[in-house]
Amino acid sequence: MQVAGITNQQEIYVVSKDNPFKINQILIIEDKMQGILRGEVVETSSYNKFLSLNINGEMADREVLNSLKNLGYEVDENTIYIAKVRLIVEAKYPVATGSLVRVPSFSEVRDLLVSVNPENGLVLGVIKSTEELKTSLDPVFEDKLCLFENGNIQLQNGVPFVFDIKSMNQYPHIGIFGGSGSGKSFGMRVILEEIMKLNIPTVVLDPHYEMDFSQRSGLDSKYAIDFKDKFACLQIGRDIGIKFQDLNTRDLINIISSAAAGTLTDSMANVIQSLHEYRDSYLTFERRLNLLKEAFEIGNENKINKLLQEAQTKGEKERIRDLEDMLEVFKKNSSIPAASLNGVLWRLQRLYRDGIFTSDIRPVENNLLAGKTVIVQGPIKVLNVFSTYLISNLYYKRREYRDSKQRGEAAEFFPPFILAFDESHNFAPKGYETPSKSIIKEIAQEGRKYGVFLILATQRPALLDETITAQLNTKIVFRTVRASDIDIIKEETDITSEEAKRLPYLTSGDAFVSSAIIGRTVAIRVRMAMTTSSHGENPFDELDDMMNKKYREAYDRIKRVLPIMPTKFISVLDEIGSDVAPNVETLRNLLDNLVDKGYIDYKKTPLGDMYVAK
Structure with missing residues (x-):
């Protein structure tokens, strides 16, 4: 392999007559004046005089071809492989044409590919084009993972990609972007598995009920861990x-604003501010809202006094006096419109029906203190x-602990932690404000100081808030x-x-990692996960299984x-039960399907046509 054509300090062309080049492959250039230079392949092509194509002009630069001839390559007879190589570090002078180029050893490029040992980082996959x-x-990087390719489990075939998670203290937060079927959720699963291996407290918001890590994949125990x-x-x-x-x-x-998709009006907020009291329970607050609503409907003190006179029980009289008190609240705060009151009450009751106001978040806190990952x-x-x-x-518990420690005050420990979101554009959308977006934005901008970090996954990065991105x-x-x-x-x-x-054509599970921690973009293949999702089953296979189960049960x-015999269908219905076949037409279709599936046969006999055992 040699440098050919006109060169500069940033990019060169490298040619070979024996081996094709791979995108993102690292090469060593031996320049006699400047010494060892390192570069990455950014484009590849091959040239053959008799099989050339005209794509955006010449397949190979004319100067490159002339240079090849001068270097002794028989471009008129052989296929020549050509790579455009971008230098990792800009050279002082243009690279000398004719400089020898070779594949590096791992020690020569280790600093470009790995910055931390596997036991201290996240082993996410294999760096593409590092098979050589x-x-x-080094032994510490050998045999650390398996890949899943072409339907088969394959052993590690290159340099592992190990993400230095401790460097997030300086370069915080991770974004995972990819369309449906790209491997985005799979990649997030792998990241969370690695985080659990290091016992880093993490909270995952899971709207798809898929981030369960109890079901093992088909990996050998050498490469898998029990996360239960x-x-x-x-x-x-x-x-x-x-x-x-x-x-x-x-x-x-x-909270009520979130239930209203961020559309809580000023008058609704005024309702809550006027009626909510310290240490209110749900029942006391809801009762206060209902009483004010009823007071609105009654309208004036005369009607309330009349109801008080007509009341027969002590409890009923107390309730009417409460109505009277609510009417006084309305008089003091006449800016409370009935529509706003009804809006707050409706949203509050809907939240209660959704189970929001049951239990508390203590189980989340306890699991974080134990170094676990919590899937919400x-x-x-x-x-x-x-x-x-x-x-x-x-976040504020962690922040309060760190601030107290900074002031030299005693405080109850609360650990640093990671927050992971799938479908994150729903929580921090671009273009409008939501309560969740406000706190996520604050963590994105200031969380690093307090040891709180984000992992945001989304199919639509264009819909994610720009400040957070x-x-x-x-x-x-x-x-x-x-x-x-x-x-x-x-x-x-x-x-x-x-x-x-290349982004629209990436294979599922392939990704580019662009990171300030690494300093350049790296192409990787995400490793095979140690666990599987409950949504991993093909829905068409699921349908086949259910239908086969149905036919097996019917056949029994x-x-x-x-x-x-077809003439005896009515008597057969009584024998097999209406849950199998409720009517003659259903029975006929069922029997025909059982024939098609090979459970029974349909034969012509001297006694007539009939369905018989196979």
Whole structure:
């Protein structure tokens, strides 16, 4: 391999007559004047005089071809492989044409590929185009993972990609971008598995109920870990919720605002501020709202006095006096409109029906203190409401601990932690404000100082708040098709235009990692996960299994009454039960399907046509 054509300090062309080049391959250039230089392949092509194509001009630069002839390459007879190589570090002078080029050993490029040993970082996959370095790998990097390719499990075939998570202290937050089927959720699963291996406290908001790590994949035990004691799945409304008595007025406004998709009006906020009292329970606050609503409907003191005179029981009289008190509240705050009151009451009751105000967040805190990953599951709308309260409480507990420690005051320890969101554009949308977006933005900008970090996954980076996107110092980009999303990725990363063109065609599980921690973009293949999702089953296979189960169960009933003549269908219905076939037409279709599936046969006999045992 040699340098050919006109060169400069940044880019060169490298040619070979024996071996094709791979995109993102690292090469060593031996320049006699400047010594050892390192470069990365950014474009590849091959040239053959008799099989050339005209794509955007010449397939190979004319100067390169002339240089090849001068170097002794028989370009008129052989296929020549050509690579455009960008130097990792800009050279002082243009690279000398004719300089020898070779594949490096691992020690020569270790600083470019790995910065931390596997036991101290996240082993996320294999760096693409590093297969030639496998034989020179240090033992500490050998045989650390498996890949899943072409339907088969394959052993590690290159340099492992190890993310230095401790460097997030300087370069915080991770973004995971990719369209449906790109491997985005799979990549997030792998990241969370690695985080659990290091016992880093983490909270995951899971709207799809898929981040369960109890089901092992088909990996050998050498490459897999049992995570059952390292995570906890908690469902909103069943395991965790919001303790209403702990809410201050601001928290309550934020929660009800989240339930209204961020559309709480000023008058609605005024209703809450006027009626909410310290240490209110849900029942006392709801009762106060209902009383004021009823007082509105009654209208004046004369009607209330009349009701008081007509009241017959002590309890009824107390309730009417409460109505009178509520009417006084309305007089003092006449800016409370009935529509706003009804809006607050309706949203509050809906939250209660969703189970938001059951239990508390103590199980989340306890698991974080134990170094576990907590999976918070619930519908996206409920998660949006709950996340505002949960994130605020956890973040300010950590912040209060760090601030107290800084002041030299004693404080109860609360650990640093990671917050991971799937479908994060729903929690921090671009273009409008939501309560959850406000706290996420604060963490994105200031969380590093307090040891709170974000992992935000989304199919639509263009819909994620721009301020938050800009704070994601590491971005893992899977296959992305939409032009608007690709434009955002190009703006927010150092991905080149050539790499951006490849984004719509990436294989599922392949990704570009653009990180300030690494200093350049790295192409990786995400490793095989140690666990599987409950959504991993192909829905068409699921359908086949259910239908086959249905036919097996039907056959177990029908085989007792074989043979069956079509003229005897009514009597057969009584024998097999209406749950198998409620009418003659259904029975006929079922029997025909059992024939097609090979359970029974349909034969012509001297006694007539009949369904018989096979």
